[in-house]
Amino acid sequence: MANGQLDPSTSMAALFGVHLKRLRELRGWSQQELGRKVFVSQSRVAQLERASGARPTLDLTRDLDAVLGAGGLLIDLWPHVYRESFPDWARRFMDLAGKALVIREYASQAVPGLLQTEPYARAVLRVGRTVTNPEVLEERVALRMARQKRLQESDAPTLHVVLDESVLARRVGGESTMREQLLRLRRTCDQHSIQVLPFESGAHPMLGGSLTVLTMPDGSEVAYAEGADQGQLFEEPGDVALCVRAYDQLRADSLPKVMSARMISDAVEGYSHGGSDRRAVARKQLQQPGGRQLRRGCGRVPRRRPGA
Incomplete structure (x- = not known):
């Protein structure tokens, strides 16, 4: 100056x-x-x-x-x-995501930003280390909401999302905020591919982090891996191939889309009166042996009756 x-x-x-x-x-x-x-x-x-x-x-x-x-x-x-308020690698990723034809995302801790309601986004961003005052918080919320408009445009990208089960279980912003957020997720199941990765699936390559793979208009792919306080953008084909392989494994270990939608619906009910008890019951049901049979096939295998 x-x-x-x-x-x-x-x-x-x-x-x-x-x-x-x-x-x-x-x-x-x-x-x-x-x-x-x-x-x-x-x-x-x-x-x-x-x-x-x-x-x-x-x-x-x-x-x-x-x-x-x-x-x-x-x-x-x-x-x-x-x-400009984001690191260079984050700005680069945001620019690429705004042009991508296909977005494949694994979320380990929170609902992806593209699918967040405003109250949920505010609750998530409020605890971020870089949000230093209410004005910065509202800036970040407004930016997140503006990015979501891409999903309503005529050239909206194809969206595939894998949610860790912990995303449904972790209460963010209170019961009403979670209920509203999960209702939005359930509606999204009718428009995009949403799968839930259950706790019983065990260890996987993205434990503790999230992953996004973008397919660009020219057919090239880039990947973005993120932890609690930092992220890394991968553009080299070999690095991206490893990320794609990890994402494919996550999808294979996840519940089918119909079952995932049902699980999200159950989670919605869990965030109403008596929700804690219902969430516990739902988790126990999923972890029973029949839950695995549902995940691997189209229906539950009936038990044999004694003497049959």
């Missing part, structure tokens, strides 16, 4: 700030006047114009774009501003 002027070439946040200030000054408004029109403080407007502090939320960006008559300019800049 030279002579108090922000250099728009330094970052997308700086470019956003420069355009915001220019549009405000064209209107002849002070920062305080603009803040009143979009219901934020003067200091918040100043932060955005200086590219300091928290990034703007999508809702705030829409309000600013509307009152300033920006014609969508600020809204178009918003996704790029947000990607």
Whole structure:
């Protein structure tokens, strides 16, 4: 920043700030006047114009774009501003995921971001180490919700998801939040491929982590493995092949789609009154020998009656 002027070439946040200030000054408004029109403080407007502090939320960006008559300019800049708050490898993955034709994902701890409800996403992101204040939290939630719009577009990717059973069992955000989230998952079973990897499946190559494999428009594949605090993007064919093999094993060890949908439905009921008892019963039923026979075939093998 030279002579108090922000250099728009330094970052997308700086470019956003420069355009915001220019549009405000064209209107002849002070920062305080603009803040009143979009219901934020003067200091918040100043932060955005200086590219300091928290990034703007999508809702705030829409309000600013509307009152300033920006014609969508600020809204178009918003996704790029947000990607800057993520590490380089994460931004690269987000860009690739936005173009992928097929998304294959294994989630070990939480519902995948593309399928999260807003209350569930807020509960998950609230405990993240990089979320330092309520404004950052709302930014991350807004970005996650915006990414989900891809699934409603005409060129939406084909989605295959494997959920570890722990995702259904781990209560995130309370009973009502979990019930709403699981209801959404159950509805998603009718649109996309959702399978559950039960506890009884034992050890597997992705214990403790999650995995996403993307198929790009040119037929190439990339993979992204993620732990609690870090992730790694794989683009070399040999590395990707190992990730694909691991994902195929996860799918093979998972319940069929019909049984998975039934298990999710049972989990929904488990997050209503008396839910803890029902969840325990459902897990015991799944872990019985017949559960394995269901997983390997189309129906339960009937027991032989004495003397038959």
